[in-house]
Amino acid sequence: MKVSLVVGILVLGAAVIDTLVGSLSLRRRPAAGATALAVLAFCTGLWVVGYGLELGAAGVAAKVFWARVQWVGVMGAMVAWLAFGLAYAGFDQYTRPRYLALIAALPVLTVALTWLNPGGVMMQDATLRAVGDLTVLVQDRGPWFLVALAYGYAAAASGMALVAYAVVASAGVYRIQALALAGALAVPTVANVAYVLGGTQTIDATPFTFTVSNALALAAIRRFDLLDARPVSRRLARDSIVEHIDDGVLVVDALNRIVDANGGAKRVLGGDDPTGDAVDTVIPDWPEIVEEGRGDVVFGTTHGGRTYDVSVGSVTDDHDRLVGRIVVFRDVTERRLQLQRLDVLNRVLRHNVRTEMNLTYGYADLIRERTTDSELADYAERIEDHALELVNVADGAQAVDRALDETRLGEVVPVHESVANAVARVRSRYPRATIRVHSVPRDVDAGAVLESIVHALVENAAEHTDAEDPIVDVEAWADDDTVTVRVLDTGPGIPEEEREVLERGRETPLEHGSGLGLWLVSWATQTLDGSVEITENDPRGTIVTVTVPRAPPEPSGPDGNAQNA
Structure with a gap:
């Protein structure tokens, strides 16, 4: 060819x-x-x-x-x-x-x-x-x-x-x-x-x-x-995410100079590009924020000052040497205002309303004891009942506030102590209730807030019952990673609408729970990264199962005993 x-x-x-x-x-x-x-x-x-x-x-x-x-x-x-x-x-x-x-x-x-x-x-x-x-x-x-x-x-x-x-x-x-x-x-x-x-x-x-x-x-x-x-x-995906998220992001080098800023950061800082500026001229109290890892900063805008949660993360190379920092601004103005409103409302509910209802209860009690009018005495007794109900609500709010106190969230206690303390408190308030505790593991720890969870569940079972002598069973067990507590009762059960409201995590004016007990259980369990399951007991009643992470054991000293922190 x-x-x-x-x-x-x-x-x-x-x-x-x-x-x-x-x-x-x-x-x-x-x-x-x-x-x-x-x-x-x-x-x-x-x-x-x-x-x-x-x-x-x-x-x-x-x-x-x-x-x-x-x-x-x-x-x-x-x-x-x-x-x-x-x-x-x-x-x-x-x-x-x-x-x-x-x-x-x-x-x-x-x-x-x-x-x-x-x-x-x-x-x-x-x-x-x-x-x-x-x-x-x-x-x-x-x-x-x-x-x-x-x-x-x-x-x-x-x-x-x-x-x-x-x-x-x-x-x-x-x-x-x-x-x-x-x-x-x-x-x-x-x-x-x-x-x-x-x-x-x-x-x-x-x-x-x-x-x-x-x-x-x-x-x-x-x-x-x-x-x-x-x-x-x-790289492309991260660049796109950083540029388009609402949060402001700054990149700071090892000499605390701003080397990059996304659109969110520029908006927070009034629209100017801060690249090349020293970060401490842009962020007040920069050394304190770096030391703590985060802090609140108020930046002025055309609409007035707004509060930002500023968090700082380190950027290191393959040898763990600091090469820079990532600074993230998150607008928490509405959240801070909401927390302030909740604090005020909580204080009013816990203190002012409780005080006024105690006075109302006292005056109604005086009227009922001193009046000879049977109809007026009935009215006074109803006032007492409603006043006591509001006092109980205020007590419940105080219990929620105490259980979710940030200073307690990191505490760890033995599970058997949490169960024993919770049951003892309910027995003292409801002496007619029979509370039976089964198989609670010893030498197992969990978050201290578990006591509030168990107390709320056992109290709810003892209070909301149609039996003259209610019976409540409590049992607990643990595996390598979790602790599970189960509370069983033979009462009328938790209404379906309360379960649905609780599972959705919100209330409406037409559909809401009757108290704070189950909310406390839900919120406290979430703080422990746990879960709640509500099922029906056989033949009657409710079973509430709470599962939370098991706390790691405390390190042992040379003598084999746990070291105190």
């Missing part, structure tokens, strides 16, 4: 596949990398067609002309490949015209030098050499050829490094795409290295290998969604 026929078939095949890849890529616009891949395909197509025309041309001048045409495709392909790598890896900002102009500066200069070739800077001494039934153009390389060659290999390696980075940064989800692209790059690169090292005395196989390269690219587009889904790098 004639060499010219083989070359013709290879040129035609490569040109067809190049055209398919370029057309498919153009249809995917404006997908990231689509335009770059289309330009890459058309440039390699120009390269292979130009080389085919060079081999078929007669005479040195014609062959030199088509050799120069190829250089447009060669250098254009390098720029397009690098631009595709940047887009594929998520560095789209570097594919803007001003950056592409910088990337293309040396290739444009190379093309110009190829056509002008002053002083033989690119090629010298063009001659012909027969290869089969074809003649091959042989030229000595000028000094700029080596510069262009180095740029081409550097661009190829950089583009592949960007593809590899994108795959690694996206946890390897796009490995098949990366393998296809690696193969598409490796085949012509190996062929070109072999041709360059061989001295350019024979036919250059590089353009024909684009048949394989573009076939792989075509498969990546059609089968592996190359242009439809690109890797979402963790």
